Amino acid sequence: xxxxxxxPFFIRHLLVGCMLLSGLWGCGPSTTEKLTLTxxxxxxxxxxxxxxxxxxxxxxxxxxxxxxxxxxxxxxxRSGVADIGMASRPxxxxxxxxxxxxxxxxxxALILNxxxxxxxxxxxxxxxxxxxxxxNWRLLGGPDQAITVVNKAEGRxxxxxxxKYFKLNNKQVKADIIIGDNQQGIKTVxxxxxxxxxxxxxxxxxxxxxxxxxxxxxxxxxxxxxxxxKSGDFPLSRPLNLVTSGPPEGWSKKFIExxxxxxxxxxxKNQFFIPVNAH
Amino acid sequence: MNDGQKLDSGITVLIWLVSIALVVLPxxxxxxxxxxxxxxxxxNFIVDQPLDAxxxxxxxxxxxxxxxxxxVCLLTTIPIGLGCALYLSxxxxxxxxxxxxxxxxLDVLAGVPSIVFGLFGYAVFAIQLxxxxxxxxxxxxxxxxxxxxxxxxxEQALRTCPKGYRQAAIALxxxxxxxxxxxxxxxxxxxxxxxxxxxxGRALAETAVLIFTAGYVTRMPGSVMDSGRSLSVHIYxxxxxxxxxxxxxxxxxxxxxxxxxxxxxxARYLSRRWQHVE
Amino acid sequence: MRTNIWLTRGxxxxxxxxxxxxxxxxxxxxxxxxxxIGEIGLGPFFQADGWYPQEGAFQLTPMLLGSxxxxxxxxxxxxxxxxxxxxxxxxxxxxxxxxxxxxxMELLAGVPSVVFGFWGLxxxxxxxxxxxxxxxxxxxxxxxxxxxxxxxxALTADAALAAVPQQYLRGAAAMGLSRWGTIxxxxxxxxxxGILSGVVLQTGRALGETMAVLMVCGNVxxxxxxxxxxxxxxxxxxALEMSYxxxxxxxxxxxxxxxxxxxxxxxxxVASHFRRMQHE
Numbered sequence: 001x002x003x004x005x006x007x008p009f010f011i012r013h014l015l016v017g018c019m020l021l022s023g024l025w026g027c028g029p030s031t032t033e034k035l036t037l038t039x040x041x042x043x044x045x046x047x048x049x050x051x052x053x054x055x056x057x058x059x060x061x062x063x064x065x066x067x068x069x070x071x072x073x074x075x076x077x078r079s080g081v082a083d084i085g086m087a088s089r090p091x092x093x094x095x096x097x098x099x100x101x102x103x104x105x106x107x108x109a110l111i112l113n114x115x116x117x118x119x120x121x122x123x124x125x126x127x128x129x130x131x132x133x134x135x136n137w138r139l140l141g142g143p144d145q146a147i148t149v150v151n152k153a154e155g156r157x158x159x160x161x162x163x164k165y166f167k168l169n170n171k172q173v174k175a176d177i178i179i180g181d182n183q184q185g186i187k188t189v190x191x192x193x194x195x196x197x198x199x200x201x202x203x204x205x206x207x208x209x210x211x212x213x214x215x216x217x218x219x220x221x222x223x224x225x226x227x228x229x230k231s232g233d234f235p236l237s238r239p240l241n242l243v244t245s246g247p248p249e250g251w252s253k254k255f256i257e258x259x260x261x262x263x264x265x266x267x268x269k270n271q272f273f274i275p276v277n278a279h
Numbered sequence: 280m281n282d283g284q285k286l287d288s289g290i291t292v293l294i295w296l297v298s299i300a301l302v303v304l305p306x307x308x309x310x311x312x313x314x315x316x317x318x319x320x321x322x323n324f325i326v327d328q329p330l331d332a333x334x335x336x337x338x339x340x341x342x343x344x345x346x347x348x349x350x351v352c353l354l355t356t357i358p359i360g361l362g363c364a365l366y367l368s369x370x371x372x373x374x375x376x377x378x379x380x381x382x383x384x385l386d387v388l389a390g391v392p393s394i395v396f397g398l399f400g401y402a403v404f405a406i407q408l409x410x411x412x413x414x415x416x417x418x419x420x421x422x423x424x425x426x427x428x429x430x431x432x433x434e435q436a437l438r439t440c441p442k443g444y445r446q447a448a449i450a451l452x453x454x455x456x457x458x459x460x461x462x463x464x465x466x467x468x469x470x471x472x473x474x475x476x477x478x479x480g481r482a483l484a485e486t487a488v489l490i491f492t493a494g495y496v497t498r499m500p501g502s503v504m505d506s507g508r509s510l511s512v513h514i515y516x517x518x519x520x521x522x523x524x525x526x527x528x529x530x531x532x533x534x535x536x537x538x539x540x541x542x543x544x545x546a547r548y549l550s551r552r553w554q555h556v557e
Numbered sequence: 558m559r560t561n562i563w564l565t566r567g568x569x570x571x572x573x574x575x576x577x578x579x580x581x582x583x584x585x586x587x588x589x590x591x592x593x594i595g596e597i598g599l600g601p602f603f604q605a606d607g608w609y610p611q612e613g614a615f616q617l618t619p620m621l622l623g624s625x626x627x628x629x630x631x632x633x634x635x636x637x638x639x640x641x642x643x644x645x646x647x648x649x650x651x652x653x654x655x656x657x658x659x660x661x662m663e664l665l666a667g668v669p670s671v672v673f674g675f676w677g678l679x680x681x682x683x684x685x686x687x688x689x690x691x692x693x694x695x696x697x698x699x700x701x702x703x704x705x706x707x708x709x710x711a712l713t714a715d716a717a718l719a720a721v722p723q724q725y726l727r728g729a730a731a732m733g734l735s736r737w738g739t740i741x742x743x744x745x746x747x748x749x750x751g752i753l754s755g756v757v758l759q760t761g762r763a764l765g766e767t768m769a770v771l772m773v774c775g776n777v778x779x780x781x782x783x784x785x786x787x788x789x790x791x792x793x794x795x796a797l798e799m800s801y802x803x804x805x806x807x808x809x810x811x812x813x814x815x816x817x818x819x820x821x822x823x824x825x826x827v828a829s830h831f832r833r834m835q836h837e
Binding site for chain 3: 074178184
Binding site: 283284286287290291294295297298301302304305306308309311312358359360361362363365366367369370371379380381382383384385386387388389390391392393394395396398399402403423426427428430431432435436438439441448449452453454455456458459470473476477479480481483484485486487511514515518519528532535536539540543 | 577581675708709717738757762791814
């Protein structure tokens with residue numbers, strides 16, 4: 001062990017690291033206009049695609065999309081941290097000072113595992129299942145299996161919509177599994193033959209086309225499809241909103257107009273949502 | 280064979296069986312990732328930008344963002360962490376109030392949920408310090424999270440320095456600083472490398488902290504003040520939030536795992552050089 | 558040894574800087590939680606009729622227990638297994654295999670929790686589901702977490718074992734102790750503080766883990782009566798609802814975080830108390 005080797009060796013590596021980092025500081029692009037969007041994780045993938053397309057059309061603007069949830073989007077839009085918030089729910093009573101701009105719709109459908117022979121449920125059946133009055137598929141013409149009720153976490157807009165439609169209150173719901181993101185719901189139902197859950201229609205249709213072990217139930221006699229949501233016949237749907245603290249101006253206004261325009265319909269459809277003005 | 284020998288060989292068999300069984304589940308998990316991800320892996324996947332929310336295209340820009348986040352994190356963690364570990368192992372009076380308080384804080388800090396680090400990092404680095412969603416915010420928040428892990432592991436390594444080295448250093452009248460830099464650190468370098476490997480593994484695997492700080496933007500970062508999505512965030516988004524993203528999630532996970540292998544090999548190599556070449 | 562005052566000062570600063578992060582986080586959580594605690598006090602968080610934050614019911618006890626059970630189960634599983642894996646790598650496996658084994662552990666230590674969680678969701682949970690529905694359960698959570706922390710427990714234990722001075726082992730050999738005898742009477746006791754320090758760190762990790770637990774535990778707010786029932790942990794509670802929570806609901810989630818931190822503080826205090834008792 002020589003006495004002097006260690007120090008130069010250590011310092012050399014530290015120096016290289018510092019040089020690399022300082023290099024990074026220097027090479028930023030000359031600043032252009034920047035637009036920040038934060039909020040709903042449901043909307044974020046769509047907004048990222050919209051942002052890329054918008055940047056391609058306006059090379060001097062950069063649109064940064066951040067995720068973190070609808071309430072975060074609303075809070076950031078209000079505080080000015082973000083130029084535009086994203087919310088996958090309508091604004092509630094305390095948020096009426098803000099401006100919501102619908103960019104797409106999303107329907108919600110009940111799903112079962114493909115192993116379950118039941119393929120139709122009335123609204124009363126669903127209420128009875130979710131409130132725990134019916135707890136076995138035998139009572140609904142299925143196999144003798146306890147029903148696994150999959151519910152969404154408190155605060156999620158799909159939950160609120162679901163409860164409102166079925167006139168349920170979350171205290172009445174006897175859930176066996178509570179999920180967060182949409183894909184978790186699909187994976188959960190696909191992995192347990194006795195489960196029932198509710199998810200986004202567009203993504204459910206896509207998963208069915210990929211042979212995932214789920215099937216989609218109609219609601220009130222209306223098939224749960226993208227087209228029935230589009231036509232307005234399907235009773236369970238929600239808007240996807242961009243939110244601003246005041247009437248939109250400047251680039252925010254241009255971006256929102258772009259996001260609502262006919263030219264982005266294919267982008268919206270690629271993310272399994274229903275474009276606005278498409279009725 | 281007497282009873283002692285019987286017991287000994289029985290335990291040998293048991294340890295072999297358990298150790299082999301232990302890797303079966305994780306290996307089958309990794310195998311699932313390989314099977315799903317390998318067909319999607321190509322040179323283009325490594326260099327291209329993600330398209331269609333990550334369902335097509337590659338992870339080129341995310342790789343760069345991940346490296347930069349990791350760089351910021353390590354440049355913060357290593358000096359502070361090594362300093363703290365040295366202080367704990369060399370300077371602080373054993374069983375003093377300071378030692379207890381420091382050790383206690385670090386152990387508790389290791390148990391703070393990553394999502395709290397995320398919210399904290401967002402409030403402090405992104406908002407209070409005005410760094411916004413950026414690689415810098417992300418790297419610093421991540422550093423807060425891996426610090427206790429790095430310090431405690433490095434401290435263990437430093438404490439294993441044989442007493443004889445220290446006595447020899449005292450006999451030769453080497454200064455404390457000289458002892459640390461020429462004897463203690465090189466002799467503990469293997470353990471410090473393990474501390475680094477564990478910290479890097481933890482940092483690369485982290486999702487919740489980075490969603491809130493480094494952000495979600497997939498564009499190629501231009502500076503550390505830009506927001507940049509890490510590979511782990513991408514994996515989370517593709518597997519939980521983007522329908523049809525599962526195969527690319529697996530391919531991205533595969534890249535992450537290969538990165539970790541590379542970093543491990545590199546860290547081992549560096550620590551060996553540190554120990555012997557001098 | 559001659560000590561440079563600046564060196565000591567520098568290192569002391571680094572040490573207290575690291576430790577002060579905890580203080581900042583504690584202050585941050587208290588600041589975020591105080592409005593609701595100020596308004597309704599602490600009682601309702603342990604007495605309310607369930608967790609229905611939209612209706613102002615913020616019962617946290619089941620989630621506190623959920624966190625404890627899931628992390629406790631994981632640590633109880635991972636500690637002995639991790640020590641066995643470390644013993645294997647240090648004393649039983651031939652050197653080449655030991656290197657491979659250690660490499661594999663390092664690799665697994667870096668697999669993102671999402672990958673563990675996703676695997677749990679699509680493989681483990683359906684598997685438990687066939688045994689005892691619904692599948693997403695306390696057991697699934699503890700297993701996935703155990704799998705996650707095992708490599709780290711094994712690696713720190715491995716480092717601790719490797720640090721046991723060679724003379725001790727040679728001494729044991731000279732005394733004619735068998736391999737297991739040496740391990741049991743000399744190696745393990747000497748390495749135990751290092752091993753336990755790793756276990757404490759990983760207990761913290763298990764308590765703090767969010768994403769994987771969220772995917773496999775079922776997240777129903779209840780006190781589980783068996784390993785096959787779903788539970789919700791405090792971390793899952795934050796991750797599930799933070800994105801959609803406003804006002805009191807949001808504050809209540811920060812209180813979940815604060816409570817978890819207090820829980821960790823208690824556990825670490827208990828652990829260090831035992832360590833001190835062991836020393837004396």
